[in-house]
Amino acid sequence: MRIAIVGKGGSGKTTTAAVVARALARDGVPVIALDGDTNANLGISLGIGLDATEALVSLRERLDLGAADHAADVDALLQRFGSSAPDGVRLAVVTRVERPEPGCPCCGLSVERLLTQLADTGHTVVADLEAGIGTLTRMASGGLDTAVVVAEPTPRSIEVGARAARLARERGATRVVVVANRSRDEDDVAAVRAAIDADEVVGIPDDEAIVRADREGESPLDTDPDAPAVRALVELAGSLSPHAVR
Amino acid sequence: LSHTEPTGRSTATHPADAALRLAFVGKGGAGKSSIVGTFSRLLARRVGAPVLILDSDPMPGLAYSLGVEPDDAGPPTEAVAAGPEGGPRYVLRDDWPPHQLVERVATRAPDGVRLLQVGKCSEAGLSQPALHAYQQVIDALVPDAGPSVTRGLDVGCGSEPALRDWHVVGDLPGGTRQPFMGWGRFAATFLVVVEPTAKSVLAARRLAHLATGWSHGRTFSVQAVANKIRDEADADWIAEHTRLEVVGAVPWDAEVAAADRAGRAPLDHAPSSAAVVAVGRLLERLLGPREGTA
Numbered sequence: 001m002r003i004a005i006v007g008k009g010g011s012g013k014t015t016t017a018a019v020v021a022r023a024l025a026r027d028g029v030p031v032i033a034l035d036g037d038t039n040a041n042l043g044i045s046l047g048i049g050l051d052a053t054e055a056l057v058s059l060r061e062r063l064d065l066g067a068a069d070h071a072a073d074v075d076a077l078l079q080r081f082g083s084s085a086p087d088g089v090r091l092a093v094v095t096r097v098e099r100p101e102p103g104c105p106c107c108g109l110s111v112e113r114l115l116t117q118l119a120d121t122g123h124t125v126v127a128d129l130e131a132g133i134g135t136l137t138r139m140a141s142g143g144l145d146t147a148v149v150v151a152e153p154t155p156r157s158i159e160v161g162a163r164a165a166r167l168a169r170e171r172g173a174t175r176v177v178v179v180a181n182r183s184r185d186e187d188d189v190a191a192v193r194a195a196i197d198a199d200e201v202v203g204i205p206d207d208e209a210i211v212r213a214d215r216e217g218e219s220p221l222d223t224d225p226d227a228p229a230v231r232a233l234v235e236l237a238g239s240l241s242p243h244a245v246r
Numbered sequence: 247l248s249h250t251e252p253t254g255r256s257t258a259t260h261p262a263d264a265a266l267r268l269a270f271v272g273k274g275g276a277g278k279s280s281i282v283g284t285f286s287r288l289l290a291r292r293v294g295a296p297v298l299i300l301d302s303d304p305m306p307g308l309a310y311s312l313g314v315e316p317d318d319a320g321p322p323t324e325a326v327a328a329g330p331e332g333g334p335r336y337v338l339r340d341d342w343p344p345h346q347l348v349e350r351v352a353t354r355a356p357d358g359v360r361l362l363q364v365g366k367c368s369e370a371g372l373s374q375p376a377l378h379a380y381q382q383v384i385d386a387l388v389p390d391a392g393p394s395v396t397r398g399l400d401v402g403c404g405s406e407p408a409l410r411d412w413h414v415v416g417d418l419p420g421g422t423r424q425p426f427m428g429w430g431r432f433a434a435t436f437l438v439v440v441e442p443t444a445k446s447v448l449a450a451r452r453l454a455h456l457a458t459g460w461s462h463g464r465t466f467s468v469q470a471v472a473n474k475i476r477d478e479a480d481a482d483w484i485a486e487h488t489r490l491e492v493v494g495a496v497p498w499d500a501e502v503a504a505a506d507r508a509g510r511a512p513l514d515h516a517p518s519s520a521a522v523v524a525v526g527r528l529l530e531r532l533l534g535p536r537e538g539t540a
Contacts, residue, residue, distance in 0.1 A: 008275065008305060009273065009274010009276075009305075009421065010273065010275005010276065010420075014445065037421065038421055039273060039420075039422040039448075039449050041444075041445040044448065050444045050447070050448060057452070130421065131274040131275075131305075132274075132304055132420075133305075134304070154509065155509035156305075156306060156307040156310050156509070159305075159307075160307075214445065215442055215444070217443070
């Protein structure tokens with residue numbers, strides 16, 4: 001199953017992706033968390049720490065300097081540019097290589113294609129896409145199953161979310177779920193619902209626990225598992241699970 | 247991390263010594279657009295002259311912070327023609343030099359700010375001719391650009407100063423990929439907007455690192471603007487973890503959050519809020535002591 005998390009920068013994509021990935025893994029689903037952001041930081045929200053996250057990114061960048069070995073296939077790529085994250089999640093960082101080697105499987109990879117290739121290995125792939133809609137514009141038709149559109153109740157965030165939802169549908173997403181993030185009340189959720197065309201809208205409350213985890217560079221699942229926003233995200237994961245009865 | 251000198255304003259050789267050439271960068275959601283909108287309008291008021299914003303973020307957003315309607319239209323296709331053999335694919339037509347492009351295309355925002363947007367990333371993708379037109383305006387504003395690319399920059403528009411003397415503020419795409427791929431070439435100073443979070447700090451470190459590899463012999467400085475801080479300790483924390491000089495500290499401000507939700511410019515919604523006042527202080531620091539206007 002291919003789940004793509006999209007939305008404006010800063011809307012909460014990475015936190016959503018991380019909590020969903022770990023909650024699915026706890027549920028027994030084999031999960032790959034795919035960091036498709038060129039400014040890769042999913043590791044931080046998964047709980048592997050700032051330094052380990054930074055090291056994964058530099059490892060990938062060293063390809064450009066010729067200081068790291070390329071990977072011969074998808075499995076090797078997962079090994080070399082990936083890391084184990086809590087709850088059995090495998091994290092893969094695949095920031096674009098600026099100076100690709102012609103024909104190299106790990107350079108030619110694009111996030112949008114890798115989403116499908118990794119899912120073909122039997123994993124559920126939770127992809128934290130680059131902010132905005134760039135990756136979706138490049139994605140082939142049928143390139144994803146579920147789009148999770150994260151939007152805050154602000155016009156600029158909703159604007160990006162509406163475009164992303166439209167585009168995800170065009171690309172063949174069979175399910176579009178909108179996360180109305182940092183909602184203070186039902187009106188905030190309603191504002192998001194009114195502006196974005198989706199199958200479901202899930203309100204995630206504005207929660208200091210998320211702010212605290214962000215400041216510390218930790219996973220809110222570790223620091224504050226019972227906080228309302230964390231519980232709501234875990235519940236979202238349950239509904240996204242391939243085990244879920246819909 | 248500073249490539250010219252360790253502290254203070256850049257001494258890069260930008261035109262007229264008075265014109266600011268700033269590019270705001272940082273993680274998505276750090277508050278770039280909010281600060282750029284407020285900063286540019288305060289700057290235009292302060293110097294009593296037009297300020298050009300180069301908005302290369304493919305997403306809409308700055309318009310709200312500036313107080314104008316969002317608009318996806320970038321530079322028009324008719325402003326460009328096919329480029330010469332072996333040269334760029336598209337070039338600005340002779341009757342559309344950069345100052346004409348600004349005059350005719352840039353959105354007029356409050357207080358004398360002109361907003362030049364690159365074609366926003368619509369579902370159809372970006373218009374290549376529009377991108378090239380925009381890149382040529384950036385080329386022309388590069389501090390040491392030669393005469394062939396500065397064509398038209400010495401010409402003022404009506405009573406306005408020549409474009410080369412304008413203050414220029416860039417709102418660059420979020421994240422780390424694009425700022426150093428052409429969009430920031432005009433800048434003498436990069437200001438990294440950093441929230442007191444691990445992710446924001448990681449983005450700032452990577453931007454600073456990328457800037458080092460990008461310089462191409464140019465002199466420019468990289469400094470930080472701390473945003474959404476709760477106290478002074480947050481600004482210190484940001485300085486320590488980014489190893490950048492923090493030249494501005496903007497507090498977390500419920501009134502700015504409310505302006506965001508309302509889709510209004512902070513300067514219109516909450517002109518005396520602590521965050522707006524702090525952006526004003528940043529402006530004074532970057533302008534430094536100077537006589538009147540440029």
